[in-house]
Amino acid sequence: MPNYRIHKTEYIDETKRVSFKYDGKTYFGYEGDTLASALLANGIHLVGRSFKYHRPRGIVSCGAEEPNAICQIGSKKDLTEPNVRATELELYEGLEASSQNCWPNVKFDIGGINNFISPLIPAGFYYKTFMWPKSFWKKVYEPLIRLSAGLGKSPTEPDPDIYDHKYVHYDVLVIGGGVSGIIAAKMAAKNNFKTLLVDDKKILGGSTIYQNNESIKIDDKLSSEWLKNEIQEIKKLSNLSIKTRTSIAAYHGYNFLLAKENLTDHLPEEKKKNKIRQRLWKIRAKKVVIATGSIERPLVFNNNDRPGILLSNSINKYLDYYGVTCGENIILFTNNDSAYETSISLHKKGIKNIIVDLRKSARSELIKQAESLGIKIYFNHVVTNTFGYRKINSLEIMKLSEDGNTTVGNKIRLSCDCLGMSGGWTPMVHMHTQSGGKLDFRDEDQVFLPKENSEDQISVGSCNGDFDLENIIDKTVNKINKFLDIDNQDYQDTNIICSKGNDKRNIWLLPNKIPLGKTKCFIDFQNDSTAKDIKLALKEGFRSIEHVKRYTTTGMATDQGKLSNMHALGIIADTAGVKMGTLGTTTFRPPFTPLTFGTLVGRNVGKFFEVVRKTSMHEWHVKNNAEFENVGQWKRPWYYPKNGENMHDAVQRESKAARDSAGILDASTLGKIDIQGSDASEFLNRVYTNAWSKLAIGKCRYGLMLNEDGMVYDDGVTTRISENHYLMTTTTGGAANVLSKLEDYLQTEWPELDVYLTSVTDHYSTASICGPNSKKILNKLFPNLDLSDENFPHMSFKEDKLENINCRIMRISFTGEQSYEINIESKYGHSLWKMCIEAGKEFNLTPYGTETMHLLRAEKGFIIVGQDTDGTMTPSDLQMDWIVSKKKFDFIGKRSLYRSDTVREDRKQLVGLLTDDPKEILEEGAQIVSDVKSKPIDMLGHVTSSYFSPNLNKSIALAVVRSGKTMKGQKLIIPMENKNINVTVSDTIFLDKENKRLNA
Amino acid sequence: MFLINCPFCGERDQSEFSSGGEAHIVRPKQPTELSDDEWAEYLFMRKNIKGIQFERWNHVHGCRKWFNVVRDTSNDKILSVYKMGEKPPVNYK
Structure with a gap:
């Protein structure tokens, strides 16, 4: 090997x-x-x-x-x-x-x-090819594209790793632990700023730490030695924290930054176990120093993508940091001095290398050093092609013409096993722009630089366009002194020798004798876009960099164009004949490098994914086999299946029991707002559509709340507990929003009103008992309470004690049955419930869930805000004109009720629907039409609630239908996938129109 | 993510607040006397300025108080906060 x-x-x-x-x-x-x-x-x-x-x-x-x-x-x-x-x-x-x-x-x-x-x-x-025929898209094109698209494979099972989030606050955050970052951090920390220094690598030091060229020195030491010393020094500073393996993912406004710290990715499998894998730091810093450095640019020439072609500086790092050479016969192709550092390093280790330099000549000390070592340099030459399939094995160079636009002379073929390229440096301005900073363009070296430094953010070092060591150190020191308003003299006498020159010959697309169409000059290696693609996009009329980017997909891969964006811009500018600085850049969006989803979600997974609210009766529901429904954050019993019942059967049984004898519902989740103050009645007058001043103490009233646009917002029953004290109930899902809305009006529009609002939703638990036998059950629970209709009629309220605990009892009904809601302090809720169940045993008191509740109220035509309404329904649309006071001078939404649009007669209005086949249950959301033959079919409305009523032994539904109020008795059609369902428009009240059951 | 200086609680993270749109839109005292157009002006029309904007914010996960904020929407800098009922600072226009 x-x-x-x-x-x-x-x-x-x-x-x-x-x-x-x-x-x-x-x-x-x-x-x-x-x-x-x-x-x-x-x-x-x-x-x-x-x-x-x-x-x-x-x-x-x-x-x-x-x-x-x-x-x-x-x-x-x-x-x-x-x-x-x-x-x-x-x-x-x-x-x-x-x-x-x-x-x-x-x-x-x-x-x-x-x-x-x-x-x-x-x-x-893709845009051009997969256009037609249309039917091919779903069956041919899309599956094919999906098969070949994408990089890598996602995990298919939940991530077992642990992730964490942490908030921290610092005076100064320094991003990047290169030479300028270290200087900045030291200056800040030594001047009593609580400072955090982060770097994405394992150790600090950036690209200076492995520098070993004798001609680049600080205080007579190798710059790397000097820097190691500095690092030792800063590690001693007590108010400096250093985080390595930590990269800033996003820089948001107000100096809020997200950083990802890798904690176990470098450890073997067995050591990763049970440890936090990655931590997301949420950092607030008063001031931020950006010292993110710069990255080397590739050069754009034919076949510049073969294996064995690397950035020149990377070859240097692999050699001097890792001890690895990228080849044994290396060619360095450059337009600036930095490749010479690599060349000299390679030479020192005995690696044969030659330099191809775009510049006509250059005379820095570094170049002289290379020449004196006998390194062959081809000035004014350009690489025109490379060869080798799985790895580069040779390349061709040619001389550049005087103006640099073409090549001249003969091809020279050079063999090699590695090519290093250096097209200069691109400052990493991501952080600066993410924070909202703008950029300037510097023509000499064709770089975008941070502009308009704000008072709480600054860029130093090469990310600010300071490329040589002397500049980096001097400017960093000066800028930090000013930025932090300090006078640090530590680096006053630092003696810097840097023999690197600054001249550069920038050519974005290198000339070639081969027509561009036949070359492969890659710009974006990951997304495979070439110089040809950019030119084609321009030819086809794309001008904006944002459009060219998306059309060619340049810079849109996982590397987000760190190596390619500048070249794309340069070629666009050259081709269009405009100055590059005028083009602007694409937007630098977070994250800087990809983040795992695990890091983003932290510990909010599984049962911590979302807050779950449970009533104090929850355990009973669980024990009694309830299926639960999520209503907002609440878990509400949906139905209680018995002996393997399905939902339909359970709901039929529960609702029959509630009408025939007694049912009990956990109504604790309804929003409850305690309203007190001498203007409480006036306040209710203004927020509800109906009148409240005359409501007697101890009485309850149903209220409808509108938005200022006249649309129904919430509803509920409010009880007058004493002269200046009301208890309002809201829908379960709307509770928080209603409270916010009421607070808004109270604080901003009507500050003169003496009213105090308190959310007491969690303070009380509520058991609602309904049915013909409800009074008998109440009598067992509250034997001393006079439950006669005279003393305790429908829509009234009493207080009594249950085993010495105060209860508020409202006789109100959402089912149309005689019904009592018992409220008790939440800690007694579970006991209350159990006592109700016990007392109700002889009456077959049946617990029922939200599904039965919905069915029971639908039989009575009671609306559910959010199910039968959708933010476009006025009271009149709901056929609830009776609840809108004509006398009141004003209330929220009143004026909107007679805007030209709200008085239209052909608005969608709430109606009942009866299916011709009483067994047919409509689908909620189904569209309603009157004629299925005309095209396009005119949609009249949709079904909002639909059930099979066991009490009526037929299907019933509520729906909103255009001009529905006038359509009673009319036949309509619900077209479904396989059939058309015939329905008749009916009244919204299906059961007990006379409300006899309330007092039965 | 803004830092908002609640006039009642002090500086807090934006996640504790909810935004309530443009400030100083007074609900008409007698809505019934307004024409449809005048009512629509109050109900729907908002300036949505690029630049200095007066806004309402609610410290919804804190003291639940509403207050006013002067914010430059072009750079998200909050220039001033003041309580409901107080006059807007005169130096911003």
Whole structure:
């Protein structure tokens, strides 16, 4: 097996050998490796196939920007993870990884055929091709696209890992632990700012930490040695926290940032167990220093995507940090000085390399150093093609013309096993722009830079466009002093030697004799978009960068175009003949690198997913076999099946019992608002449609609440407990909103009213007993209470004691039966319920759930707000004009009741429906028409509630129908998939129109 | 995520608040005397400014008090908060 690990470094522990599997084969690396460095040490470059053309692709970078080396980790159904960047994944014993987007395997991939038919797959291929015939979409195109689309496989079982969230507050947050971040953090912490420094890598130091060139020095030391010393110093500072393996995912307004900390991803399987895998930090910082650095740009030339072609600086890091060389015969292709650092490093380790430089000449100290070492340099040359299928084996270079627009002279073929490219550096301005910052364009080196630094956020170092060491340190120190309003002198006398030059020759799309249409000059490696695609999009009329991006999918892969966006912009600018700075950029959206769903949800999974509210009778319902329904956050008994009943049978039995003898409902979930104050009556007058001033103490009244637009918002019964004290009930789901709405009016429109509102929903439990025998049961529970209709009539309220505990009893009815609601302090709710059940035994008192409640009230034509109404129904639409006071001067929504639209006669109105076949039950939501032959069919309305009534022995339904009020007796049709159901419009009240049962 | 300085409780995270739209829209004293157009003006028409906007916020998961906020919608900076019934600060327009 080849070994490309050629020297020892302090970051690789050669005493700790680690075995791992890649594509089923076992390899070895060392502790300190990433998956990528370990693969390269084993001579493996080919790690995947490209998305569209299935071209072989290799590792390109050594960090978060990696477009190619993304892999599937593990194979367990619950723990496997797709799209993990091998360049960031730390190696651990037992790691299993495999390449993605290839079949049957990465070396021989059937999809590779796409490469040869690529002229047939231009930009916008999907938009252009799958248009017709229409019927092909569902059966042919979509399944095919789905089969070949996507990268990696999702886990199919729930993630067993633990994730965590934590909030923290700091004076200063420093993002990035490179040289400028470390200086900033030290300055802040030493000046008494509580500071947090985060870095996504395992250790601090950025790209300076492995720097070993003698011509780049600080205070007469190698810059890496100097920085190590600084890191030692800052670790001693008491008010500085350092978080490594932590990357900022999002920078929101008001300096609110989300960071993901990796806690166990680098540990072997057995050590991961029962530990928190990742933690999402929610950080509030008074000030933020962005020191996120920059990433190297690729160069755009023909076949620039072969395995073995990497960013030049990454070759340097693999060598000096991991001790791994990416090849034995390396060519570096550059337009600036940074490739020379790589070249000299390689030379020192005895790796043969030559440089192809786009510039005509350049005379920095660094270049002189390279020349003096005898490194061959081709100035004013350009790479025009590369060769080798699974790995690069040679390339062609040509001389550039004077203006750089074409090539001249003869091709020179050079053999190599690795090519490093350096197209300059792109400052990572993601954080700055996510925070709302704007960008400026600097023409000299074609970079977008942060502009308009706000008072609570600043960019320093190379993410601010300061590329050479001297600049980085001096400017960082000055800016931080100003930003934090301090006067730190620590770096006053720092002596910096940097022999790197700044000149650059920027050409976005490198010239070639081959027509562009026949080249493969890749811009976005992950989504396979080429320079040709960008030009085609422009030719087809796309101008906005946002449109070109979406049409060509450039920058839309999991790497979000970290390596490609600038080139796309550059080529658009060049082609359209405009200045790049005027084009703007696409939007930098969070997250910076992909986040797992686990990190986002933290511990809010399973039973912690959502708050669950249970009544104090809940345990009884569970014990008695109730099925539950979610109503808002509440769990309400839906029905209580007995002896294997299905829902229909249970509901039929429950509702029959309630009408024939007695039923009991847990009504604790209804919203309850305690209203007190000398203006309470006036307040109710203003919020309900009907009049309240004359309601006697001890009486109850039903009220309808509208929105200011005249539409029904909520309903419920309110009881006058004393002169200035009312208890309002609301719908279960609407309770919180009603309280908010009432508070809003009280605080903002009518502050003069003396009214206090308190939510008491959770304070009282309610058992509602209804049916002809309800009075007898009440009598057993409250023997001292005079239950006669004279003393305690319908719509009135009494207080009494049950075993010395106060109860509020309302005689109100939502079923049309004689009915009592007993309210008791919640802690006694369960006992109350059990006592009711016990007292009701001899009367077959039957517990019923929400489904039976709905059926019983539908028989009586009582509406349920939210089921029979949908925010477009006025009281008149509901045939409830009787509840709207004509006398009251004003109430919420009154004026809207006679807007031109609300007085229309052809609005949808609530009606009853009876099916011609009494056994036929309509589907709720079904459309209603009068004529099925005309096309298009005119939709008149829809069914809102539908049940089979055991008490009437027929199907009943409520519906909203256009002009329904005038249609009584009319025949309508409900067209269903297989048949048309004939119905007749009826009254909304199906049972006991005279309300005789209320006092039976 | 804003930090909002509730005039009753102090600075809190935005997640404790709910927004109530444009401020200083007074409910007409005599709605019945308004034409459809005038009523619609009150009911539906909002400015939705890019720039300095006066808004209502409710500290719904806190003291439940409504109050007013001056916010620059172009950069989300909250420039001032003041209680219901208080006059808007004159230096913003």
